[in-house]
Amino acid sequence: MSKETKSSPKGRRDRITVGQWILTIIMILFVLICILPFFNVIAVSLSSKSAILRGDVTLWPVEFTTKAYEAIVKDVSLWKSLFFTVELTVIYTVLAMVMTIFIAYPLTIKRLKGRKFFSMFIIFTMYFSGGTIPIYLNLKSFGMLNTMWSLVIPGLISTFNVIILKNFFSSLPYELYEASVIDGANDFQILRHVYLPLSYSSIATLSLFYAVGRWNGFSDALYYISDRDLQPLQLKLYNLIKGSQSIDIAVLEGNANELASSISESIESATIIFATLPILCVYPFVQRYFVQGVTMGAVKG
16 A cells, blocks of 8 residues: 555656646647748759649659759859858847947946936837938948948847846846955956856857847848848848849859749749858857846846
8 A cells, every 4th residue: 555655646747637738739839830831941942943833842842953052052142142141240249249248237236326227228219219210311421321330330239138138147146246346356357257257148148139130130231231242141032032133143044034934933942041051050059048048137127
């Protein structure tokens, strides 16, 4: 009897409940909703035009062909856009994180006068913005149109990311700051040697936010950039889907009429894969910091 009574609670704990089955099914459905469209894009990029027009392509390539990827590899403008977008994303992410740290860190120091006012002023910008036209006029007056800086400076600081990092800094024991002051360290030394080494998870997470946002952005380039050499990859993809780039790729392939009429949709899908792979390669390296960085920065307000 004693053995049965001891083993029965363990058996109840090991048994999967109906609620757990329902949650598992819901999670699987969400995963499929996210993954299946991506598989469809891959399948379309590797299928022939006739198969696409017949509607035969779902999750597996039909009449397998790599002409779309061959056209992309030979398109010099897409490679230029890729390298420019990588450079733009790296510069933007580094500058954005520096500015975010320099704003979030002072707001956690209790001796800063007007700390609550500055915090409310920053939060105010989340709800009210000047809009696109004032930003465009400012960029024009500073001569920044058709430059990389028009894609960097206007969106350099994210209020949401500042709040996340500020809350994370605030969750650290304030005694660390006081002990460092007693030891004779100034604010920059405290930030560098105390706060930043303890904030790698949040910094990696916010860097991912900034990088993904800049990599996927194209609307600001659509407004501020008219030079084809300064068009980011996502703007190239936008123009390609709209049909403005299909002729250029066809000319590079050497047979404009045949290419434009046979694999235009395949090229669109292949370009989507081409634009998505770089950020997918970066994500696994920072994924382990993702949940920890967001949750730790959201604990204390």
